[in-house]
Amino acid sequence: MVFLQLQRMGRDHEISNDTSGSSETIENHHLSSGGKGKRLWKKVKYQLVEYHSLPGYLRDNEFIVGHYRSEWPLKQVLLSIFSIHNETLNVWTHLIGFFLFLSLTIYTAMKVPRVVDLNSLQHFPDVLKRADLHKIHAELMTCLPSLPHMPDLQKFREELKTSLPSMDMLPSWSSWHLLEQLANCLPEPFSHGNHSDVCVLRSMKEDVVNIIAPLMITPITRWPFFAFLGGAMFCLLASSTCHLLSCHSERLSYIMLRVDYAGIAALISTSFYPLVYYSFMCHPFFCNLYIGFITVVGVATILFSLLPFFQNPEFRSIRASLFFGMGFSGIAPVLHKLVLFWNQPEALHTTGYEILMGFFYGIGALIYATRIPERWMPGKFDIAGHSHQLFHILVVAGAYTHYRAGLVYLKWRDLEGC
Template sequence: MVAMVGKEVEVARRGDEEEERKEGKQRRYGLVEYRALPVYLRDNEYILRYYRCEWPLPQVLLSAFSIHNETLNVWTHLIGFFIFLVLTIYTATKVPNVVDLQSLQHLPDVLRKADLHKIQAELVACLPLLPHLSDLQKVKDELRSSWNSIEVLPSLSRWHLLELLSSCLPHRFTHSNETSLSVLQSMKEDIANMIAPQLIRPIARWPFFAFLGGAMFCLLASSTCHLLSCHSRRLAYIMLRLDYAGIAALIATSFYPSVYYSFMCYPFFCNLYLSFITILGVATIAFSLLPVFQNPEFRTIRACLFFGMGASGVIPVIHKLILFWHQPEALHTTGYEVLMGFLYGIGALVYATRVPERWMPGKFDIAGHSHQLFHVFVVAGAYTHYHAGLVYLKWRDLQGC
């Protein structure tokens, strides 16, 4: 009897211990309030609840799929990363072809499928009718011997040559008989396939891919930082610096396409502006490694530093407008850049002022607080700059210097 009672007591004790372990695990891995956080995790006193605090790494990783006050911070930039990954693949595989085909849309409909030798013969016959014959004599001589020799003309504006040819050929066939016109009706596909590879040479892509790489690094670093920083003080220290480095990398590489493609024909200014923004970016990253830089009281200084880094791009933009005021592409890209700067600026302002949660503490703990809005503005600004880069590529592919 005594043994049975002792056994029941032991079972009850084990049950109580199991319950305590479960409750302790739930307490340890549960969400806590701001006041329960260690100092290194206290960043925004207007976000009152739903914090993860010093969770084991497996639970931290799984928390990407649970609800807490960092969930949207993780996913806004993680989704942005995948968006830019797709854009990078698209740019690498499709953009040169898209630019080539779009560049030929101005050619008249009479330039359609025709025999290669017929096209060559007509171009040779067309050249004497064109202005600036002295500049084009080399084209005529080379065309007589080889179609591919047209690529020996780096000094000639490819866009200008296409304009001349497209204006000449329809004139030559204005009085042609109906059969000739019907033959010329099918030329456009062959013109795209034959002239584009010779006349339109895609310029260097590395500045554009540098920007795309900087954007992906920034977005992935930010997402990783918001996911992992709650694990420990040491990991939070590393992640925050990675996050700041990502922001500086995005801002610096955003200058590369605009500066390179605007001033590729002016090497001095191109190298000057690229060197300046690279040095400024490296200096900002180095400053962000200082321990004091992550303290909450430096929030405004952090925002102003990154904002000032971006604002320094006003100088090359104004310079570009002075040099190319007559080019519609210069105005088009500037419009995109102004919109990008506006989005980044609003995002930095929201981040620094902690609006709207400072107006209603605790109401935006899960969704709608300033850091989430900042992330959305960053992705929108980077996407806007991507479209500016496409305009730059088409402009320089068609015109060169």
């Protein structure tokens, strides 16, 4: 009996020695292959997951089934901008849009203030050649002796013939109010030389407009246009950053979603500024009324978006309806503009752009709210083609359309003033 017990104890000791030896072997193996194990662990830890594995705050669209990032470290989240997941195109569609509008802003700041409708001035040297400039000069001095010193118009005529289309040499004189004074105080049409039956221009007012106006072009204020460009850049960059960083943590997601909503409200609000300011710059009451209204609505929308329940998936339709309603309110100033300037081609031109912009924004909001096309085939549009990506593309298209409208407004008001 004692012998059997001793034999059993010996076997147990051998087993324990084998076990400890195998543990040491496994530990040594891990130490020797630590690099490979660490890399393997990272691959497992930062793998993409499916919708049902997400924490509650990341669950937004059940029709996008997989390829989610979930609570990754900030470094990995930032690096994921160069990897493939269901937010990759959401990030890049608006990031590329941001750089597009940054380039447009720089171009506008450098080039647009000096833009003149050169096509309308292509016959300008001929008008100068046919006009009796010395006579016009004498009349101007008689009419307005306080007029600033004018260059030798004959010399200017010869220089202008060789300098167009470069408009840098044109002096910037006074304002359109001075132009109106000139037109009102000068006599009736001049005739050129012996050709009494051929008027140089139909009236002296047209003489002034065609000869003096291009010299007096003073660009109107640009702040409404740059406010729109700033709102567009803020919206696009905020959206891109939100889609990139929201998967890091619940707190960061909470912050970024609100910045994203603020960007949308800023884009819609500032889109009104060029439309309202340049359409009603000669009607201050309506200009202040419309700009004040959309500013108050925009600020109220931003404050409402700070409420915690606003980001819940069940409020998707309410969010879309709120932003859609902000854009829809732009119909009032557009119709008012058409009533005031129904005979102005620029008014019709800009309205066409604004209708196209509204179409892009409206279709984008509808796609966003209905989650088409992924609701028809869940899981098929996880990487590319789902509703949010289409919404982003339409937002960029709408904003660019409004930029084109803004250029028309600037040229219109620069050349005509109030």
